[in-house]
Amino acid sequence: QKEVEQNSGPLSVPEGAIASLNCTYSDRVSQSFFWYRQYSGKSPELIMSIYSNGDKEDGRFTAQLNKASQYVSLLIRDSQPSDSATYLCAAPDTGRRALTFGSGTRLQVQP
Amino acid sequence: DARVTQTPRHKVTEMGQEVTMRCQPILGHNTVFWYRQTMMQGLELLAYFRNRAPLDDSGMPKDRFSAEMPDATLATLKIQPSEPRDSAVYFCASGLVLTSGAYEQYFGPGTRLTVT
Numbered sequence: 001q002k003e004v005e006q007n008s009g010p011l012s013v014p015e016g017a018i019a020s021l022n023c024t025y026s027d028r029v030s031q032s033f034f035w036y037r038q039y040s041g042k043s044p045e046l047i048m049s050i051y052s053n054g055d056k057e058d059g060r061f062t063a064q065l066n067k068a069s070q071y072v073s074l075l076i077r078d079s080q081p082s083d084s085a086t087y088l089c090a091a092p093d094t095g096r097r098a099l100t101f102g103s104g105t106r107l108q109v110q111p
Numbered sequence: 112d113a114r115v116t117q118t119p120r121h122k123v124t125e126m127g128q129e130v131t132m133r134c135q136p137i138l139g140h141n142t143v144f145w146y147r148q149t150m151m152q153g154l155e156l157l158a159y160f161r162n163r164a165p166l167d168d169s170g171m172p173k174d175r176f177s178a179e180m181p182d183a184t185l186a187t188l189k190i191q192p193s194e195p196r197d198s199a200v201y202f203c204a205s206g207l208v209l210t211s212g213a214y215e216q217y218f219g220p221g222t223r224l225t226v227t
Contacts, residue, residue: 032213092213
């Protein structure tokens with residue numbers, strides 16, 4: 001079992017809707033979680049970090065962390081076609097302190 | 112505008128040839144990571160360094176891959192000899208350590224390697 005699991009999608013939402021991306025992780029010790037956005041042919045770009053239970057908002061993005069259930073989610077409000085990308089969830093590999101990445105969810109925002 | 116730089120951006124080479132990829136981390140970051148990304152395997156960690164010392168290279172095929180950090184502004188990843196299965200995008204990332212011990216990582220643009 002992979003340490004970080006994501007639905008590969010594609011997740012298709014209409015422009016202006018809320019996109020909800022989910023991620024589960026297996027390591028209960030993990031304290032920090034990250035969301036990266038990767039456009040086709042480009043490198044991953046860090047868009048959100050979350051370290052404590054609850055919600056963290058940054059513009060149209062909200063990260064949600066539930067440590068008891070071991071999941072982290074990313075909500076994108078007022079989705080735009082420019083949000084169409086693959087979103088990667090990442091959590092620390094406890095033993096190595098490097099990040100383990102999920103396989104990514106491809107988001108398509110339909111104009 | 113601080114960013115990670117990587118060279119070359121694209122590399123096409125024949126099987127058996129040596130390939131060297133270079134990375135300049137963000138100034139002030141003391142940790143450098145090398146990743147490989149393919150459609151089949153996704154993003155895989157190959158190796159990482161902290162303060163120029165290798166901390167983990169367990170993700171790297173030892174017989175043909177080597178990673179070094181000769182100074183704080185340069186990290187290198189070398190493949191010798193290269194094989195077609197090495198074709199992938201290789202990313203370098205540099206990081207800041209958090210109080211939790213994890214790292215916020217910032218990725219370079221990548222080197223797209225094709226081995227024929």
